[in-house]
Amino acid sequence: MPDNADNAGQPGIPHIEFRDVVKKFGDNTVLNDLNFTVAKGERVTLIGPSGSGKTTILRLVMTLEELTGGYVFVGGDPLQYEDRGGKRQRVPDKVRRRTTTQIGMVFQHFNLFPNMSVLENIIEAPLHVMGLSKAEAIPKAEALLEKVGMADKRDFNPSQLSGGQQQRVAIARALAMDPEVLLLDEVTSALDPELVGEVLTVLKDIAEETDISMLIVTHEMQFARDVSDRVMMFDEGRIVEEGAPEKIFSSPESQRTQDFLRAVL
Amino acid sequence: MNPSWWDWNHAATVFPLLLQGFKITLLATVLGTLIAVVLGLVVAIIRRIAPTIIRNPVTWVVEFIRMTPLVVQLVFANLVLSPYIESTLAIGIWVLGIHYTTYMAEVYRAGIDSVAKGQWEAATALSLPVARTWRAVVIPQAIRNTLPALGNYAISMFKETPFFVVIYIPEMVRVAQTYGGDTFRYTESITLAGLIFLVASYPTSLLIRRLEKKLA
Ligand SMILES: Nc1ncnc2c1ncn2[C@@H]1O[C@H](COP(=O)(O)OP(=O)(O)O)[C@@H](O)[C@H]1O
Ligand SMILES: [Mg+2]
Numbered sequence: 001m002p003d004n005a006d007n008a009g010q011p012g013i014p015h016i017e018f019r020d021v022v023k024k025f026g027d028n029t030v031l032n033d034l035n036f037t038v039a040k041g042e043r044v045t046l047i048g049p050s051g052s053g054k055t056t057i058l059r060l061v062m063t064l065e066e067l068t069g070g071y072v073f074v075g076g077d078p079l080q081y082e083d084r085g086g087k088r089q090r091v092p093d094k095v096r097r098r099t100t101t102q103i104g105m106v107f108q109h110f111n112l113f114p115n116m117s118v119l120e121n122i123i124e125a126p127l128h129v130m131g132l133s134k135a136e137a138i139p140k141a142e143a144l145l146e147k148v149g150m151a152d153k154r155d156f157n158p159s160q161l162s163g164g165q166q167q168r169v170a171i172a173r174a175l176a177m178d179p180e181v182l183l184l185d186e187v188t189s190a191l192d193p194e195l196v197g198e199v200l201t202v203l204k205d206i207a208e209e210t211d212i213s214m215l216i217v218t219h220e221m222q223f224a225r226d227v228s229d230r231v232m233m234f235d236e237g238r239i240v241e242e243g244a245p246e247k248i249f250s251s252p253e254s255q256r257t258q259d260f261l262r263a264v265l
Numbered sequence: 266m267n268p269s270w271w272d273w274n275h276a277a278t279v280f281p282l283l284l285q286g287f288k289i290t291l292l293a294t295v296l297g298t299l300i301a302v303v304l305g306l307v308v309a310i311i312r313r314i315a316p317t318i319i320r321n322p323v324t325w326v327v328e329f330i331r332m333t334p335l336v337v338q339l340v341f342a343n344l345v346l347s348p349y350i351e352s353t354l355a356i357g358i359w360v361l362g363i364h365y366t367t368y369m370a371e372v373y374r375a376g377i378d379s380v381a382k383g384q385w386e387a388a389t390a391l392s393l394p395v396a397r398t399w400r401a402v403v404i405p406q407a408i409r410n411t412l413p414a415l416g417n418y419a420i421s422m423f424k425e426t427p428f429f430v431v432i433y434i435p436e437m438v439r440v441a442q443t444y445g446g447d448t449f450r451y452t453e454s455i456t457l458a459g460l461i462f463l464v465a466s467y468p469t470s471l472l473i474r475r476l477e478k479k480l481a
Binding site: 062063064093097100101103104105107109111112113114115116124125128129173174177 | 381383384386387389390391392393394395397401402405406409
């Protein structure tokens with residue numbers, strides 16, 4: 001069994017790979033034969049109209065949706081299905097979980113655990129997934145809270161925090177697992193406009209200070225420009241155009257991209 | 266001061282006897298609640314995650330218990346189990362507890378359904394094992410919404426313990442009846458038994474209403 005952490009650093013092996021991915025909801029084919037890769041440490045932003053399949057892509061990586069066809073690899077390891085002797089087989093939950101521990105996700109609606117304090121939210125997975133002791137997990141959590149500017153709120157309940165504060169805690173919670181891949185799904189879309197900045201600032205710092213690979217869905221085009229190495233424009237489950245942010249935002253080739261950007265900028 | 270239908274001497278004699286019976290009533294309520302709280306959760310989880318082979322029989326048994334009267338269950342269980350279980354009280358408590366297990370399971374089911382989908386997803390995103398997700402995330406949030414219903418069922422269990430009379434368990438109402446049968450004075454014993462029930466359950470129900478408001 002190859003160790004993902006090693007594979008992820010090897011040249012030639014993409015950190016995330018979608019191979020011939022098909023995703024249907026009933027009769028609705030959302031992704032049809034999608035192929036793309038994300039390199040180790042790369043930040044890729046998905047843009048495109050609502051309903052084009054961006055969230056579905058992130059949820060497939062997080063195993064929140066089941067693949068209909070094809071394969072997703074993380075660090076070279078098959079995530080949901082693998083090819084065994086020419087047959088497409090479901091990867092057992094235990095093995096899946098070994099791979100997903102390297103993946104963190106931040107949701108649009110934060111999804112903090114309301115029955116736990118801020119600190120408890122952050123140490124939950126380090127204690128019960130990574131097997132850290134409290135003596136190890138708590139200082140680490142406190143350092144992360146410091147980083148996201150929430151150190152003074154460690155004993156608060158999520159319900160006592162503003163949306164921006166909750167989202168910063170959710171970011172700290174994802175980082176507490178030392179993820180190698182971070183998935184960000186419209187993490188500022190549910191926030192009041194005046195709270196968006198504080199969350200984006202935290203994310204930009206993390207992008208600068210770490211080499212975590214990131215797959216980002218956002219409507220904040222300036223943020224996308226600042227953090228992305230590559231931007232992929234989606235429409236109807238297909239990559240319409242991709243490239244460096246300067247190119248996509250300044251001189252998009254596709255008519256669809258031009259129309260989309262005109263509408264959102 | 267002593268009308269013909271009420272005799273204070275009888276009242277004074279029967280009162281301590283009634284309190285003895287009341288102890289059994291309380292014991293049955295507490296243990297019955299405990300059984301319903303624990304087994305109810307087990308049943309709710311089975312009905313949610315177990316394969317159909319296990320889930321279907323459990324569902325049938327639950328429906329059967331819920332659709333038949335407690336009194337019938339008491340008599341039947343006593344008939345079947347008394348050769349094996351010496352204590353009628355133990356049989357009564359288990360029947361009461363299991364009867365209410367079926368109600369509590371429904372309450373838990375609603376509580377589990379009320380936990381937002383995003384909570385399960387956050388647990389998956391953190392790679393929490395399934396057992397830990399239930400224990401640390403889902404059950405605590407589900408139970409919070411079940412506390413008022415639990416309280417109401419405990420009270421209603423309390424008020425149903427007199428059915429134990431059908432299998433001769435000496436709880437309070439049986440004591441009152443026996444006293445009446447022996448002395449031909451029913452009024453005092455039955456009135457006092459009713460008053461003791463009222464004094465015990467009314468404050469409890471007020472407490473539950475306060476809890477309901479606090480949780481709402
Ligand atoms: N759970 C679901 N059940 C059925 N259809 C879904 C579900 N999730 C997403 N879809 C459909 O998949 C398509 C893509 O959705 P989504 O990935 O959320 O797009 P985006 O994030 O780009 O707005 C939409 O047509 C949406 O209606
Ligand atoms: Mg979306």
